[in-house]
Amino acid sequence: MLNISLLKKVPALQKYYWPPVNQFEEFSTNFSEFLKLGCQKQQHYLVELRNQEEDLYNQFLHNSLAQIYAYWLGYHDSPCYLQVDEEIEIKLCSAKFCLETELIKNGLTIEPIKQKLSQSDTANYLNTLAINNPGIDHPLFDYLQTAPKEVLLRFLLHEVMRNEVVDDEVSLLVSGLQGAFKMVAASNLWDECGRGKLSNAHTYWLRRLLEAINGWQELATYRQVSPWFSKITSNIFMMLLTRPGYKLAAYGYFLMSESAVAPHFQKILAGLDRVGLIQEDIKIYFDAHLKIDKYHGQELVNAIGYQKPDLTQPEIDLILLGTHLYIAGATMQYDRMLPELSSQKLTGMKRRNNEHRGLLSWNDLNWQVSPSPILNDEVNSVDCP
Ligand SMILES: [Fe+2]
Ligand SMILES: [Fe+2]
Numbered sequence: 001m002l003n004i005s006l007l008k009k010v011p012a013l014q015k016y017y018w019p020p021v022n023q024f025e026e027f028s029t030n031f032s033e034f035l036k037l038g039c040q041k042q043q044h045y046l047v048e049l050r051n052q053e054e055d056l057y058n059q060f061l062h063n064s065l066a067q068i069y070a071y072w073l074g075y076h077d078s079p080c081y082l083q084v085d086e087e088i089e090i091k092l093c094s095a096k097f098c099l100e101t102e103l104i105k106n107g108l109t110i111e112p113i114k115q116k117l118s119q120s121d122t123a124n125y126l127n128t129l130a131i132n133n134p135g136i137d138h139p140l141f142d143y144l145q146t147a148p149k150e151v152l153l154r155f156l157l158h159e160v161m162r163n164e165v166v167d168d169e170v171s172l173l174v175s176g177l178q179g180a181f182k183m184v185a186a187s188n189l190w191d192e193c194g195r196g197k198l199s200n201a202h203t204y205w206l207r208r209l210l211e212a213i214n215g216w217q218e219l220a221t222y223r224q225v226s227p228w229f230s231k232i233t234s235n236i237f238m239m240l241l242t243r244p245g246y247k248l249a250a251y252g253y254f255l256m257s258e259s260a261v262a263p264h265f266q267k268i269l270a271g272l273d274r275v276g277l278i279q280e281d282i283k284i285y286f287d288a289h290l291k292i293d294k295y296h297g298q299e300l301v302n303a304i305g306y307q308k309p310d311l312t313q314p315e316i317d318l319i320l321l322g323t324h325l326y327i328a329g330a331t332m333q334y335d336r337m338l339p340e341l342s343s344q345k346l347t348g349m350k351r352r353n354n355e356h357r358g359l360l361s362w363n364d365l366n367w368q369v370s371p372s373p374i375l376n377d378e379v380n381s382v383d384c385p
Contacts, residue, residue: 002196011199013207019164021077031064035091042098059228061107066231068096069238100239108328113320122316123305130259135330140338141267149275151341157222158230160206167192172241180303205285212281229336236329248315252322259297265290
C-alpha cells in the first residue's frame, strides 16, 4: 500500500515535464513520405534502401521507429498527445508492423540461438550469458573510463535519452506476464517508481543529473541531431514490448539489459571520477543502479527457474531470442558509438542559435557544468535489497 503522505512532499525538480522531450512538430520528411505508401510499396522501399547504403538504411529504419514509439508512448513528442487521430494512427500502426518486421528479419545480426534447452538449463545458461557477452565487455566502456570530460558529458545525454522512460518500458513488460515473471517485473517497476517516493524515482535521479550539468536545453537541442544508432536498443525493446507475440522475448531482453548495468556503470563512474564529475547529483543515478541492478538482473534470471506453470519450448525459445536480440542491438549500438564519441573534437565549440536547429552536428553543443551542488532534496539514501 502506498504511503500517500509521501506524495505531499514534492521535490523541486518535479516541476519539470518528463520525459524532457520536445513538442511534436512534424514527422521527418522521408518518414512522412513513407507513411503515404501502401504496405507493399513500403516493403519494396525498404528492400531498395537495404540494397543501397547500409547507414542510410539503418538511419531510416531507426529514426522512423523512434517516431512511431514516441507516438505510442504519448508524451509531448507524440503526434497524438492529448488527441485522437484515426487517419494518422492507422498509418503509423501499419508502418510499425512493416518496419518492425524489417528490423527483426534484416536489420540485426543475431548469433545462433541454443535450441531445445530445458527450463532449468535455460536458467543456468542465462546465469552465465547475462554476465559474459559481447554487449557487456564492449570496448566503448573501457574508452569511457579514459575519455575527456566533454565526451562523458555527451555520453550522459545518451544515457538520459536511453533511460528516460524505463519505468514505462517496465510497465509495458508487466502486462501479459504471470507467476514469478510478473512478481519480478512488478517489483522492478516499483523500484523504478522510487517505491512511492517521487525523489527516489529513477527518472528523478535523471532530473538531478540534467540539472547538475546544465543539460536541459542541451538535451533538447541535441535530441534533434542525435545519431540514429543511439536509438537501436530503445527501438528493439519497444518493438518487443508492443508486440504481444514477443512478450517473453521482451523479458529475455530486459534480463540482459539489467544485467549489463552494473558492469557498464562501474566504468562510467570511473570515467566521471577521473574528470572530476563527482557531484552527487551527477553520480546518484549511476551509483544507485550499480547497487540495485545486479539484484534486478539476478531476480529476472532466477525467476526462470521458479516459473510455474513450467515453460513450454516455444516460451523458452522466445526468452532466448530476446537475450540474443539484446546482444545484437547493444553491440551494434556500441560499435558505432565508440568511433563517433572518440573521434569528435567536442571542446571549444560555441552553441549555435536556435535558427540552426536541424542542422546541428555533434560539435554544436557547448558544455558548462553547474559549479555548485544543487537541490539536495531529501534524496540521499538509496534503498537496496
Ligand atoms: Fe532504474
Ligand atoms: Fe533496474
